[in-house]
Amino acid sequence: xxxxxxxxxxxxxxxxxxxxxxxxxxxxxxxxxxxxxxxxxxxxxxxxxxxxxxxxxxxxxxxxxxxxxxxxxxxxxxxxxxxxxxxxxxxxxxxxxxxxxxxxxxxxxxxxxxxxxxxxxxxxxxxxxxxxxxxxxxxxxxxxxxxxxxxxxxxxxxxxxxxxxxxxxxxxxxxxxxxxxxxxxxxxxxxxxxxxxxxxxxxxxxxxxxxxxxxxxxxxxxxxxxxxxxxxxxxxxxxxxxxxxxxxxxxxxxxxxxxxxxxxxxxxxxxxxxxxxxxxxxxxxxxx
Amino acid sequence: xxxxxxxxxxxxxxxxxxxxxxxxxxxxxxxxxxxxxxxxxxxxxxxxxxxxxxxxxxxxxxxxxxxxxxxxxxxxxxxxxxxxxxxxxxxxxxxxxxxxxxxxxxxxxxxxxxxxxxxxxxxxxxxxxxxxxxxxxxxxxxxxxxxxxxxxxxxxxxxxxxxxxxxxxxxxxxxxxxxxxxxxxxxxxxxxxxxxxxxxxxxxxxxxxxxxxxxxxxxxxxxxxxxxxxxxxxxxxxxxxxxxxxxxxxxxxxxxxxxxxxxxxxxxxxxxxxxxxxxxxxxxxxxxxxxxxxxxxxxxxxxxxxxxxxxxxxxxxxxxxxxxxxxxxxxxxxxxxxxxxxxxxxxxxxxxxxxxxxxxxxxxxxxxxxxxxxxxxxxxxxxxxxxxxxxxxxxxxxxxxxxxxxxxxxxxxxxxxxxxxxxxxxxxxxx
Numbered sequence: 198x199x200x201x202x203x204x205x206x207x208x209x210x211x212x213x214x215x216x217x218x219x220x221x222x223x224x225x226x227x228x229x230x231x232x233x234x235x236x237x238x239x240x241x242x243x244x245x246x247x248x249x250x251x252x253x254x255x256x257x258x259x260x261x262x263x264x265x266x267x268x269x270x271x272x273x274x275x276x277x278x279x280x281x282x283x284x285x286x287x288x289x290x291x292x293x294x295x296x297x298x299x300x301x302x303x304x305x306x307x308x309x310x311x312x313x314x315x316x317x318x319x320x321x322x323x324x325x326x327x328x329x330x331x332x333x334x335x336x337x338x339x340x341x342x343x344x345x346x347x348x349x350x351x352x353x354x355x356x357x358x359x360x361x362x363x364x365x366x367x368x369x370x371x372x373x374x375x376x377x378x379x380x381x382x383x384x385x386x387x388x389x390x391x392x393x394x395x396x397x398x399x400x401x402x403x404x405x406x407x408x409x410x411x412x413x414x415x416x417x418x419x420x421x422x423x424x425x426x427x428x429x430x431x432x433x434x435x436x437x438x439x440x441x442x443x444x445x446x447x448x449x450x451x452x453x454x455x456x457x458x459x460x461x462x463x464x465x466x467x468x469x470x471x472x473x474x475x476x477x478x479x480x481x482x483x484x485x
Numbered sequence: 486x487x488x489x490x491x492x493x494x495x496x497x498x499x500x501x502x503x504x505x506x507x508x509x510x511x512x513x514x515x516x517x518x519x520x521x522x523x524x525x526x527x528x529x530x531x532x533x534x535x536x537x538x539x540x541x542x543x544x545x546x547x548x549x550x551x552x553x554x555x556x557x558x559x560x561x562x563x564x565x566x567x568x569x570x571x572x573x574x575x576x577x578x579x580x581x582x583x584x585x586x587x588x589x590x591x592x593x594x595x596x597x598x599x600x601x602x603x604x605x606x607x608x609x610x611x612x613x614x615x616x617x618x619x620x621x622x623x624x625x626x627x628x629x630x631x632x633x634x635x636x637x638x639x640x641x642x643x644x645x646x647x648x649x650x651x652x653x654x655x656x657x658x659x660x661x662x663x664x665x666x667x668x669x670x671x672x673x674x675x676x677x678x679x680x681x682x683x684x685x686x687x688x689x690x691x692x693x694x695x696x697x698x699x700x701x702x703x704x705x706x707x708x709x710x711x712x713x714x715x716x717x718x719x720x721x722x723x724x725x726x727x728x729x730x731x732x733x734x735x736x737x738x739x740x741x742x743x744x745x746x747x748x749x750x751x752x753x754x755x756x757x758x759x760x761x762x763x764x765x766x767x768x769x770x771x772x773x774x775x776x777x778x779x780x781x782x783x784x785x786x787x788x789x790x791x792x793x794x795x796x797x798x799x800x801x802x803x804x805x806x807x808x809x810x811x812x813x814x815x816x817x818x819x820x821x822x823x824x825x826x827x828x829x830x831x832x833x834x835x836x837x838x839x840x841x842x843x844x845x846x847x848x849x850x851x852x853x854x855x856x857x858x859x860x861x862x863x864x865x866x867x868x869x870x871x872x873x874x875x876x877x878x879x880x881x882x883x884x885x886x887x888x889x890x891x892x893x894x895x896x897x898x899x900x901x902x903x904x905x906x907x908x909x910x911x912x913x914x915x916x
Binding site for chain 2 (some may be wrong): 208209210211212213214215230232233235236239240243244248314315316317318319321345366392393479480482483
């Protein structure tokens with residue numbers, strides 16, 4: 198059954214071999230699976246609140262309750278100033294953006310483990326799943342952002358200045374930076390956890406620690422003179438959080454250099470992440 | 486001519502046994518150290534043949550070793566082999582859920598794999614939503630699914646529940662819906678693993694029919710793994726036998742199945758022949774058994790039989806002292822130890838026998854036994870006078886249900902036997 202000579206027409210649609218180029222990303226293939234991407238986004242979003250009465254309203258309840266808690270603990274008890282911004286707006290901003298980062302990060306970081314049963318049975322570009330996580334979290338982010346806008350409008354009636362300005366356009370590149378960093382870090386962790394679960398354990402409390410190392414409940418200007426301030430400044434998420442507040446309220450310590458630093462960090466993590474992901478996705482089923 | 490659509494060259498797959506721990510980390514580091522210096526992976530040189538029954542010494546095992554084959558356009562290749570022979574690993578590599586350790590696979594056309602039905606079904610989503618979800622995972626576009634949606638729902642027969650979350654479905658409905666989606670895939674190459682073993686008899690028949698349509702009617706290339714010989718025989722044109730991670734036979738399907746069903750040394754539990762050397766022959770002063778054989782319809786020793794063909798039991802023995810009125814009694818027990826039937830040669834063959842070697846045969850007719858394993862107990866005696874050979878189990882054999890009751894798939898049929906009886910229906914004319 199092997200006699201046929203097909204040397205002349207050695208064109209194959211698919212080649213499977215043990216090794217591929219370290220950085221061979223098939224973005225065209227992902228585009229071919231765009232319908233799947235959309236369905237995953239829909240599934241992630243819908244499935245989360247099926248059989249709940251309040252449904253997507255839970256997206257609002259969580260930041261509201263957290264804001265109240267922050268208001269009590271950091272505002273009233275610890276008395277940390279909020280850079281002249283209304284503390285409620287300050288905390289909702291911090292929570293909304295930080296939430297987006299953490300949901301993206303944790304969501305993408307268990308890509309392989311959570312989807313092992315599907316990945317083990319059928320092939321599709323694996324990158325579709327973390328991309329869907331990023332996108333479905335964006336919907337959630339949008340809802341929480343509307344809450345923030347509503348709160349800003351509400352407080353403008355109470356005498357606060359109304360902050361809307363062209364600076365808001367900055368939010369888009371900042372959000373892309375935030376999502377890119379979360380995606381990069383997430384897929385790095387997901388690639389490493391296929392074999393060594395240690396990273397998963399680290400992640401569960403590491404994110405909590407990271408929040409305190411990022412200006413979420415305080416502003417950079419408040420700790421700028423303190424000894425450990427360099428540590429917070431080293432955090433590539435710091436310019437992003439400060440940037441969000443700058444775009445929204447015009448207050449925040451952010452410079453082009455700092456943003457370039459964050460951009461550089463995002464590019465490196467994304468690059469390393471994609472390279473690792475590319476390598477691991479081929480045979481992770483054997484070790485997961 | 487160039488109609489080869491899948492070309493598999495030297496595929497091997499190595500697995501590491503045991504748990505992931507500090508040991509694996511040190512191996513990983515060592516492997517990485519070798520690769521950055523441009524050397525060969527040190528663990529590829531070791532590794533044992535994949536045989537799960539013997540405990541190996543090496544931590545590494547070759548699940549597949551140097552597999553080579555080509556599949557032609559429109560060919561339906563059945564891959565057969567025992568559990569752990571590497572069939573599923575091979576399919577996993579072909580469907581790209583894992584990569585081979587060495588070797589390469591080349592394919593032409595869209596490949597879709599059905600290693601399981603209902604991959605990606607989300608319990609919270611409705612049947613409708615899951616059809617789209619599952620279809621997309623299997624590689625269909627939204628438009629393709631939309632155009633086939635009605636057909637899929639119709640095939641599954643769960644129309645009434647299509648807007649209910651699938652977690653409320655019975656397991657049968659779930660599987661029907663899942664298979665319906667899978668059956669409407671239209672890839673050039675389809676890889677199927679044992680998915681027909683789902684649903685009730687009616688649905689299995691439907692599923693098998695659909696598979697047949699896909700492979701024969703539409704000229705698609707199909708790779709099919711199953712333990713269901715009836716289905717394989719029915720569907721496939723070619724067969725490949727896998728044994729311990731290597732391909733031991735490849736060729737025409739009937740030859741492949743016959744070869745696979747023939748006894749071999751590894752399969753001691755069921756065997757088609759037993760021979761005793763002198764001195765170990767069971768029996769007494771009057772009679773000693775020399776050998777017992779089970780033969781199929783073409784007089785070959787076998788240990789697996791289709792229920793649609795007869796089985797010949799051949800008992801060879803030596804009479805040491807003249808006996809008369811003796812009989813051989815055959816008892817056939819099913820796997821639960823229930824006597825399916827007992828039979829004797831007393832009526833046909835009960836007269837006096839003088840010294841010498843004898844061979845007695847008994848034909849178990851076709852369309853009598855059910856699917857499963859049977860054990861042969863024999864005893865020889867002169868009724869009411871003397872036991873010449875104590876009743877004991879000698880051989881076991883397996884039967885594969887094939888067409889007894891008219892269906893052409895692996896249907897479960899109750900009873901220790903499944904005889905084909907005389908049935909007749911006439912239409913009554915009423916005034």
